[in-house]
Amino acid sequence: MGADGKVIGLVASPNRAGRTNQLVAAALNGAARAGAPTELIQMADFVVAACKDCLPWVCKDNLKCTYEDEAFEHLSRQILNCGALVLGTPVYWWDTSGLAKYLILKMFRIYAFSAPLQGLPAFGIAIAGGTGNGLVSGLRPVYHFFQIRFLRHASILRPQFSGPASLVKRLQRMPTSVFLLPVLKSGCCGMMPCLILV
Ligand SMILES: Cc1cc2nc3c(=O)[nH]c(=O)nc-3n(C[C@H](O)[C@H](O)[C@H](O)COP(=O)(O)O)c2cc1C
Secondary structure, three states, X not given: OOOOOOEEEEEOOOOOOOHHHHHHHHXXXXXXXXXXXXXXEEHHHOOOOOOOOOOOOOHHHHOOOOOOOHHHHHHHHHHHHOOEEEEEEEOEOOEOOHHHHHHHHXXXXXXXXXXXXXXXXXXXXXEOOOOOOOXXXXXXXXXXXXXXXOOEOOOEEOOOOOOHHHHHHHHHOOOOHHHHHHHHHOOHHHHOOEEEEO
16 A cells, blocks of 8 residues: 555546546645645546456455456556545445446455555545435445445545534544545535535
């Protein structure tokens, strides 16, 4: 973990210029202003194939998918080498996008008995831009992944329910606010249901 110290931002939306992109880019902007190198990655360019749950279960030992999956190879290499991870997903039918899910499921299977992501600072973003329903359930799989694979994250914030002033005050006390304040200032979560956990 952290070989190149870069903060990478994964946009798990097929819409390269949508709201997910806007929020992930804002988070990276905050990291860049704090001096970190950053890279935004469009997951639409790296679509991970579904885990086949194959047997014998060799990937847990050699930490490599048995089937050729260049997208997964690329994304997992980036994640294993980065200094911090931002993962942003649109909410689809109260759930995380397929782009995010397929990556997460393959990582669960391959890293089931190892912990290469342990301690990696991680930041999850979900945007429910339709009815606003399903925001929490859409982000939950992202934080489930962070939790189970031992990434570093803490406490819950709901920008849409907190007054902006109190929220900014809380953020100023948190080290991860380097990601958060630019996201809030991007205007997206002032107007749209957008849940951000750190
Ligand atoms: C298949 C599909 C399902 C969606 N389901 C929901 C939903 O459950 N709740 C919601 O508020 N918005 C929903 N939306 C709207 C998206 O969350 C919204 O358009 C979001 O901004 C998409 O992210 P993007 O701008 O990065 O494309 C859905 C959109 C699509 C395409």
